[in-house]
Amino acid sequence: MRTILISIMSLVALNISAQNYSNANTPYIPQNGDIHSNSLYASLGFFSDDTQKAVAIAYNDSRIVGWASGYTNLRYGTSSPMGHTVDDEWRTPEKALGAITTPDVYGVVCLGDGGEITLTFDNPICNGAGLDFAVFENSFGPSFYELAFVEVSTDGIHFVRFPNFYVGEIPQSQYSGDNYCEYFYNLASKYDMNFGTGYDLGELEYAYNYIQNVAVADSSFSQDFVDDFLLNYAFLDLQNVNYVRILDIEGSGGTYDSSGHVIYDPSPNWGSPGFDLQGVAVLNFGSIPEPSTYALIFGLFTFFFVIRRKRK
Numbered sequence: 001m002r003t004i005l006i007s008i009m010s011l012v013a014l015n016i017s018a019q020n021y022s023n024a025n026t027p028y029i030p031q032n033g034d035i036h037s038n039s040l041y042a043s044l045g046f047f048s049d050d051t052q053k054a055v056a057i058a059y060n061d062s063r064i065v066g067w068a069s070g071y072t073n074l075r076y077g078t079s080s081p082m083g084h085t086v087d088d089e090w091r092t093p094e095k096a097l098g099a100i101t102t103p104d105v106y107g108v109v110c111l112g113d114g115g116e117i118t119l120t121f122d123n124p125i126c127n128g129a130g131l132d133f134a135v136f137e138n139s140f141g142p143s144f145y146e147l148a149f150v151e152v153s154t155d156g157i158h159f160v161r162f163p164n165f166y167v168g169e170i171p172q173s174q175y176s177g178d179n180y181c182e183y184f185y186n187l188a189s190k191y192d193m194n195f196g197t198g199y200d201l202g203e204l205e206y207a208y209n210y211i212q213n214v215a216v217a218d219s220s221f222s223q224d225f226v227d228d229f230l231l232n233y234a235f236l237d238l239q240n241v242n243y244v245r246i247l248d249i250e251g252s253g254g255t256y257d258s259s260g261h262v263i264y265d266p267s268p269n270w271g272s273p274g275f276d277l278q279g280v281a282v283l284n285f286g287s288i289p290e291p292s293t294y295a296l297i298f299g300l301f302t303f304f305f306v307i308r309r310k311r312k
Contacts, residue, residue, distance in 0.1 A: 028163060028210060028220035028258075031203040032131070034185055056195040057134035057281060059100040064134075066282040067099045068119035068244070072156075077115030077248055077274055086112040086273065093117060096277045103194045105138045108276040111148070111248040113267065118156070118245045119280045125152075127201035127238040128284030134196030135246065136278035137189035145179050147187045147251065147265045148275040150199060153243040158235035161228065162186045162199060163207050163221070166263040172251060174266045187263070188246065188275070196281055201238045208233055222260035239286055248274040 033055045057064070071093050076086045090110035096117070100107070111117060125133050139145050147166075151159035168183035181190045190197045211230065216223050249255045251265030 024220040025218035026214045026220075028165075028207075030185055031206050032186065032198060032200050055131070055198045056191045057131065057198045057283070059103060059136060059194050059196065059278075059281070061281075061283075063130075063283045064099075064281045065285055066122065068097055068280040068282075069122050070097065070120040071117055072120060072243075073116065073118045073245075074109075075116050076110075077112035077250065086110045086115070090272045090276075096279050098279070099281075100136060100279050105193060108138050108278050110272040110274055110276050111246065112274040114248055114250040115274055116245060116247040117277065118153075118243050120243060121282060121285075124154075124239075124286040125201070125241040125244070125282050126284050126286035127205075127241075130200065130283070131198035132201045132241075132282070132284040133244065134198045134281045134283065135188040135244075136193075136196040136281065138193045138276045138278055139189050139191065140193070145181065145184075145189065145265060146275050147184065147249045147263065148189075148277075149247040149249065150186070150188050150197075151245040151247065152201065152204075152236070152241045153232075153245065154237045154240050155235055156243050158232040159243070159245050160204055160232045160236050161225075161258075162203065163225075163258045165220070165259055166257045166261055168264055170264065171253060172264045172266045174268065179265060184257075184263075187249070187257075193278070196279075198283075201241060204233065204236065205238060220259050222256070222258065224256075224260070225258040241286075244280050246275060246277055246280075250274075 074093055076091065078085050090108070093109040095107045096109045096119070109117065135148075135150055137146065137148075149161055149164065151161045153159040164184070164186040166184045166187065168179060170178065172179050184190065186197075186199070186203075188197045207229065210219065211221065211226055216226055219226075221229075249263050249265055250267065251263060252267040253262055253264065255263050257263055
């Protein structure tokens with residue numbers, strides 16, 4: 001009986017929140033393969049097309065061309081109401097670098113509640129065909145997820161956050177187990193261990209155009225999200241993304257999505273609290289000129305410089 005009641009409460013709460021999301025006069029349309037629905041008789045929330053696996057990227061997907069190779073600005077979070085920190089055995093950022101060769105629930109770095117890490121790469125990520133990178137977490141799913149925001153940057157100073165939405169209404173304890181993946185969009189990680197959440201850099205251009213053409217009062221975005229997005233987007237080159245930042249969501253009720261809706265995830269936790277990062281895979285690398293190309297450019301520059309000097 002308890003299970004049935006929880007299921008009914010979850011469906012009702014999700015339906016109400018989804019209607020709130022849809023109440024925008026011009027709703028934001030998901031861009032990464034998810035489909036939004038608020039029908040009580042169909043799928044609720046943000047639903048992935050299982051026939052194409054549009055957003056889920058397997059750790060051994062043949063489209064993967066590289067992985068994060070370094071990190072910077074690692075900060076372990078302690079912002080939960082109980083103030084729990086990450087145990088030393090989980091402070092292992094090196095485990096989040098390189099390829100995931102054998103799925104391992106222990107092969108992670110735990111960020112802690114409200115913690116963050118910035119990943120770096122041998123070559124820049126670019127906006128190519130389809131998804132451009134994927135973020136992996138050791139989720140036990142399908143209803144227990146520790147969530148994080150995902151942001152990207154060209155210069156390592158100005159970070160642009162991917163539009164994200166959360167439509168759940170039920171606070172999560174450490175043992176709740178009813179935070180279903182349909183509740184959220186563009187938050188890492190939406191899938192179980194072995195599958196990463198995919199991100200398309202082209203969505204940021206779509207979001208920028210959406211902001212430019214839809215008044216905040218009519219849109220799915222809060223004013224705070226719009227202000228932060230525009231402030232940082234001016235410095236972003238979608239063909240030259242050098243940094244991916246992962247920020248754990250402290251899920252007790254004080255963190256909000258792009259619409260200003262509260263986000264819940266398991267809280268409080270201890271030992272290994274917060275987002276457990278397995279790795280960041282790259283599907284589209286930008287092109288880096290070969291040394292011979294630099295030599296050719298330098299040679300042409302020298303040639304034209306000499307010609308110009310002779311004409312004087």
